Amino acid sequence: MAELRREPVTRMWVVVTTDHPKGPSDYLPFKPPYRPQEPEGPCPFCPGNEGMTPREIFSLKGEKEGWSVRVIPNKFPFFHIEGDFDRRPEGMYDVMEAIGAHEIVVENPAHQTTLATMEPKQIKKILLAYKERLIDLERDRRFRQFLIMKNYPGIFNRHPHSHILAMPVVPKRIDEEIWGASDYFQRKERCIFCDIIKEEISMKKRVILETVHFLIFSPFASRYPFETWIIPKVHASDFHHIGEEEMEDLSVGIQSLFHSFETLLSDPPYSLTFHTSPIQDRLHRLHYHWHIETRLRIGLREGFEWGTGFFVNPTPPEEAAHYLRGVG
Ligand SMILES: [Zn+2]
Ligand SMILES: [Zn+2]
Ligand SMILES: [Zn+2]
Numbered sequence: 498m499a500e501l502r503r504e505p506v507t508r509m510w511v512v513v514t515t516d517h518p519k520g521p522s523d524y525l526p527f528k529p530p531y532r533p534q535e536p537e538g539p540c541p542f543c544p545g546n547e548g549m550t551p552r553e554i555f556s557l558k559g560e561k562e563g564w565s566v567r568v569i570p571n572k573f574p575f576f577h578i579e580g581d582f583d584r585r586p587e588g589m590y591d592v593m594e595a596i597g598a599h600e601i602v603v604e605n606p607a608h609q610t611t612l613a614t615m616e617p618k619q620i621k622k623i624l625l626a627y628k629e630r631l632i633d634l635e636r637d638r639r640f641r642q643f644l645i646m647k648n649y650p651g652i653f654n655r656h657p658h659s660h661i662l663a664m665p666v667v668p669k670r671i672d673e674e675i676w677g678a679s680d681y682f683q684r685k686e687r688c689i690f691c692d693i694i695k696e697e698i699s700m701k702k703r704v705i706l707e708t709v710h711f712l713i714f715s716p717f718a719s720r721y722p723f724e725t726w727i728i729p730k731v732h733a734s735d736f737h738h739i740g741e742e743e744m745e746d747l748s749v750g751i752q753s754l755f756h757s758f759e760t761l762l763s764d765p766p767y768s769l770t771f772h773t774s775p776i777q778d779r780l781h782r783l784h785y786h787w788h789i790e791t792r793l794r795i796g797l798r799e800g801f802e803w804g805t806g807f808f809v810n811p812t813p814p815e816e817a818a819h820y821l822r823g824v825g
Contacts, residue, residue: 499809504718506677506689511718512809519722519811521761521820524795531764533609533655542567542603542656554600555630557622565619566626567603568661573653574599576664582639598634598663602626608656611649612751613759615657620748624739627661627771631737634663635776642667645736645771667775674772675785682784690786691732693717703814705821706753710746713754715814715821721792722812723762723821725754728788734774736787751789758793760824766794 499514541549544563555568570578576597584593604623605615612620627645634640640663647659667675681689697703697714705725706713713727727750729743739747758765773787802808 502718504716504720505693506681507673508677509673509718509720510807511720512807513719513813514809514811515813517811518813518816519796520816523811524722524765525763531650531655531766532611533650533657536608536656540608540654540656542601542654542658543608544606555626555633557626559606563606565606566622568626568630569601569603571599571601571660576662582665593665596639596665598637598640598661600630600661602630602659602661604657604659610657611759611764612657612755613764615752617745617748617752620751621744623659624744624748627659628737628739628744630661631773634661635737637663638777639665641665641777642671642775643737643771643773644668644671645773647769649767671772671775675775675781678784678786679781688732688784688786690728690788694728694730703818705757705818706750708746708750710743711750713750715818717814719810719812719814719817720808722796722810723758723765723793723817724810724814725791725817725821726788727751727754727791728786732786734782734785734787735776736771736773754791754821757821757824761820762793762795768792768794 498516499512502511502513504511536543539546539549547553551570551572553567553569556564557566559565576595576599578598580594580596582593582596584591602623605619631643634643642664644662644664645659651658678689694712697712698707703715703717704712705715710729710731711727712730713725716724716726727747758767769789769791771787771789774781774785796811
């Protein structure tokens with residue numbers, strides 16, 4: 498049996514198979530290990546090799562010496578900072594220059610660390626680096642949308658790092674969320690994400706962890722096995738307005754979640770992204786609610802998803818939350 502579940506914000510349908518739900522052991526083992534090993538050659542993100550990277554944009558001091566988090570421009574950016582948009586048609590098609598910022602956050606001086614093994618206080622420093630960079634980038638009026646993302650393992654370098662992007666357009670995925678949230682707000686005068694939070698806290702069955710300021714849960718229409726959202730419990734549209742205490746609380750939540758992933762699924766590959774409100778349009782402040790989405794790159798059925806736009810998830814979110822709660 499399978500259920501078609503509708504994601505309430507974007508209204509996308511997801512097929513959740515409920516008959517023989519896949520548990521963690523059905524996805525094991527992964528090969529090869531993703532955890533970063535000793536680097537084979539000189540790693541540009543390791544301390545001592547700073548000269549191998551473009552000039553640093555931002556850094557936080559280490560406890561004794563050197564740096565603890567470092568931000569540099571991406572050598573191979575999706576977006577480049579100089580130039581004009583030069584919007585133009587190409588026949589019936591639209592083209593513009595990819596103006597934006599693409600920065601790399603080196604998350605830790607130690608090469609062989611992961612979010613699962615880092616101390617929460619180090620994760621807090623990473624969050625602070627994101628926040629400071631976004632505050633700075635917000636001053637550039639050309640940018641409309643920020644995206645923070647991380648792939649694990651990293652594609653070009655396994656040294657723990659993440660990406661900050663500032664883009665001149667709002668990506669489709671976020672645009673769909675904004676559209677859904679704004680439609681809901683017009684009808685109910687309430688934030689749909691705040692309503693989801695209330696619902697999930699009262700139902701409990703998809704909650705993985707509730708901290709003072711954040712809810713970590715498996716969304717009702719999870720597209721991927723063990724898909725997880727981390728969301729502030731009090732309405733907030735922009736990640737970079739996060740306070741000190743919230744950052745501390747969030748870093749504990751992130752460490753705990755990734756530790757659970759690692760324990761349960763033996764070091765799975767994953768992606769995570771921060772969805773935060775577009776920056777120039779203050780209208781979204783009432784109905785958009787920032788959050789982090791995490792997705793394990795396991796059990797994909799790319800062909801069907803690619804062909805139909807439907808996602809098929811063989812691990813119902815209730816089961817996923819049950820497993821993840823168990824190891825937390
Ligand atoms: Zn390194
Ligand atoms: Zn809200
Ligand atoms: Zn989202």
